[in-house]
Amino acid sequence: xxxxxxxxxxxxxxxxxxxxxxxxxxxxxxxxxxxxxxxxxxxxxxxxxxxxxxxxxxxxxxxxxxxxxxxxxxxxxxxxxxxxxxxxxxxxxxxxxxxxxxxxxxxxxxxxxxxxxxxxxxxxxxxxxxxxxxxxxxxxxxxxxxxx
Numbered sequence: 001x002x003x004x005x006x007x008x009x010x011x012x013x014x015x016x017x018x019x020x021x022x023x024x025x026x027x028x029x030x031x032x033x034x035x036x037x038x039x040x041x042x043x044x045x046x047x048x049x050x051x052x053x054x055x056x057x058x059x060x061x062x063x064x065x066x067x068x069x070x071x072x073x074x075x076x077x078x079x080x081x082x083x084x085x086x087x088x089x090x091x092x093x094x095x096x097x098x099x100x101x102x103x104x105x106x107x108x109x110x111x112x113x114x115x116x117x118x119x120x121x122x123x124x125x126x127x128x129x130x131x132x133x134x135x136x137x138x139x140x141x142x143x144x145x146x147x148x
Contacts, residue, residue, distance in 0.1 A: 004072070012076050015088060018125055042094070043121055045112045052111025056137040058144065066142025069135055073127065082146035092123050105147035113140045 056062050071080070077092065079085040082099035089096050099105060117136050120126030127136065 045115050049115035050109050050112045054110040058141040062138050062141045066138035069139050099146045102147045110140050
């Protein structure tokens, strides 16, 4: 097993454990397969976060770093292409966002995306203690490429 695959497996196990914990604390976080919500209207992003500017230019190097981080931390729920169809998505009551939806992504600022990744919102975990701020900005730069 390659180290990348092992890391992905371990993250999957960690997320499953988190989801099981959340399920005990918030039973409505899970639902039967097929009973998905179409949109995520549950984020309350502060105005100050919406105004945050991305300090990392969206260079090829930044986007490659973001893509690698996405594969490791996000693809299991959001899917490899960001459509919200990852292998863990079906078990979630709230469908992971479709990051390829241009209309939806264009109305969100970089600061808003940064805040959502950093803070999370169950069942999405928070990443502010797992990833450094510059890594989250690289993720934002990569996520922007998914909706082109």
